[in-house]
Amino acid sequence: MPDIALVLLAGAVAGTMNAIGGGGTFVALPALVAAGLPPVAANAASTVALAPGAVASAWVYRRELAPVGETSVSALTAISVTGGALGAVLLLVLPSASFGAAVPWLLAFATLVLAYGRRVSRALSTATGRSAEARMSSRAVLVAQFLLAVYGGYFGGAIGIMLLAVWSIGLGLDTAASNPMRIAQVSAVxxxxxxxxxxxxxALRTPLVVATMLAGGVAGGIAGAHLARRLPARLLRGTILTIAVTMTVLYFLRGTRAG
Incomplete structure (x- = not known):
């Protein structure tokens, strides 16, 4: 029972985090490992358990979805589905050690881009005389989306944070305004x-554990989406950046301890 209670709480926290700014995998994965699942199975199980919560959050935002630059919602979603499937295949057939070692550095890059992306985007616009939209074409957006979707299907940690980082520096999109589309694409992946x-x-070797986290994730996803809609834009950006910094530090600490 203590394990089940921990998994339920972790699912609720992870679902809320994913709806507000991402990073829920870092909460869900350790909880599933603590409940007795091997790391690879726990990684797959966390994706299965948190997917319905992501869908619930996307449903809350369904009327607020908008194209990313010149890239339509349908095109971006199709790429997310394709990349997510490929990433899942890679998780099942390849060792995760080398990719896991790169995760903290990917998160650090995403955090820096989130923190300074809009400033960099404005500086580039001033220097080149072109808008951010003119710098990143629709094709470039789709290529970046595919690579991030593969990452999301393979591991998934902070994929939402990375999506916001790319859109921020590549297109100059506001983090808060992009949040509905971020949730929809993470849901597709x-x-x-x-x-x-x-x-x-x-992933289903312990169905009770997965079902418990799924229930918590759905509740957290719905609550988090409603909360994110009510947060002021500046506070939401600050919350997302705080989550990004926290996830980066925790991943580096985990890698140091593992070493």
């Missing part, structure tokens, strides 16, 4: 990866 994990992994 997770659903695609979940479909493969359900049939080709050990």
């Amino acid at each position: 997770n659903l695609s990866a979940t479909a493969l994990f359900l049939v080709a992994s050990d």
Whole structure:
């Protein structure tokens, strides 16, 4: 029972974090490992358990979705689904040690871009005389989305933070205004990866644990989405950046201890 209570709480916290700024995997994954799942199975199970929460958050935002630059919602979603599926396949067939070692550095890069991306974008616009939209074409947006979707299907940690970072520096998009689209794309990636994990992994070896985290994730996802809609733009950006910094520090600390 203590393990189940921990998993339920972790699911609720992770779902809320994903709805507000991302990073829920860092809460969900250790909780599942503590409940007895091997790391790879726990990684797959966390994706399966948190996917419905992401969908619930996306449903709350369904009327607020907008194109990313010149890239339509449907095109971006199709790329997210394709990349998420490929990332899930890679998780099932490749060792995770080398990619896991790169995760803290990817997070550090994303955090720096989130913190200074808008300033860099304005500086580049001034220097080149072109707007951010003119610098990153629709094709470039789709390529970046595919690579991040593969990462999301493979590991998933802070993919939402990285999406916001790319959109911020590449297109000059406001973090708060982009949040609905971030949630929708993370949802597409997770659903695609979940479909493969359900049939080709050990994600359901402990169905009670997964179902418990799923319930917590849905509740947290709905609550977090409503909360994010009510937060002022400046506070939401600050919250997302705080989550990004925290996730980066924790991943570096985990890597140091593992070493």
